[in-house]
Amino acid sequence: MSDEFEMHEEFSSPGIPVDRADTTGREPLGDPQEIPELSEVDCPDELREQIEELVDRYPDKDSSEGHKSASIPALWAVQRRYGWCTPEGILQAAAVMRVTPAYLESVASFYDLLRLSPAGNQQILVCTNISCWMRGGDGLLDAFCKAADADRDLAGHGGAVSADGEFLVSGFECLGGCDLAPMASINERYFGPLGDEDAATAIEQLRQGSDPLPDKALSEKELPGGKQESSDERVTSAKGPNQ
Numbered sequence: 001m002s003d004e005f006e007m008h009e010e011f012s013s014p015g016i017p018v019d020r021a022d023t024t025g026r027e028p029l030g031d032p033q034e035i036p037e038l039s040e041v042d043c044p045d046e047l048r049e050q051i052e053e054l055v056d057r058y059p060d061k062d063s064s065e066g067h068k069s070a071s072i073p074a075l076w077a078v079q080r081r082y083g084w085c086t087p088e089g090i091l092q093a094a095a096v097m098r099v100t101p102a103y104l105e106s107v108a109s110f111y112d113l114l115r116l117s118p119a120g121n122q123q124i125l126v127c128t129n130i131s132c133w134m135r136g137g138d139g140l141l142d143a144f145c146k147a148a149d150a151d152r153d154l155a156g157h158g159g160a161v162s163a164d165g166e167f168l169v170s171g172f173e174c175l176g177g178c179d180l181a182p183m184a185s186i187n188e189r190y191f192g193p194l195g196d197e198d199a200a201t202a203i204e205q206l207r208q209g210s211d212p213l214p215d216k217a218l219s220e221k222e223l224p225g226g227k228q229e230s231s232d233e234r235v236t237s238a239k240g241p242n243q
């Protein structure tokens with residue numbers, strides 16, 4: 001491995017699923033309008049505990065109507081575990097929350113960041129909205145598709161999984177990092193401004209398990225005005241610009 005692609009000591013990629021789904025597509029599971037029995041659903045303990053804890057954070061936690069408040073974080077937990085909101089994962093979450101799978105599907109289908117089809121192990125969202133577009137966002141999306149071997153047309157219409165199944169590459173409408181334009185989110189971390197040549201570098205680094213583009217990572221950038229101390233432990237213990 002060249003120096004350029006050396007493993008970053010503290011590299012961790014929050015977007016990578018912990019228990020990648022075996023399924024490669026959607027198969028109907030039971031009646032989506034029926035609340036599944038938890039005893040009949042093979043839900044991993046860790047996921048069940050996570051969802052129970054999420055439900056506990058919301059008011060009215062003793063009714064299934066109240067449990068619906070935790071739908072988005074519960075679906076996010078499912079996606080974190082399996083890489084996407086699989087039918088099995090939705091069934092498991094529905095059984096824990098005492099809601100119907102149909103309800104959770106309807107929530108998941110509304111949000112771009114919740115995926116109802118296989119989404120690779122690593123996700124690259126390239127912003128193509130106005131600030132990034134004016135600074136070459138479309139070309140950057142082309143470059144990521146080429147480097148990852150993903151279909152450009154699909155990438156611009158909801159996302160394309162690379163030929164080897166490793167990456168999801170998707171155009172996105174403003175990730176809120178306009179000052180980094182043109183920018184991309186790679187495994188839930190922001191990078192920019194990026195040149196087209198950065199796409200091939202990032203894909204190769206990710207394939208090798210390395211920290212992608214450390215010199216372009218938002219988390220490594222100084223805050224405006226320089227380093228600032230904080231008395232908040234949540235800030236001082238987090239990896240970010242203050243570290």
Ligand code: FES
Nearest residue numbers: 127132175177178
């Ligand atoms: S326009 Fe690209 S992040 Fe806002």
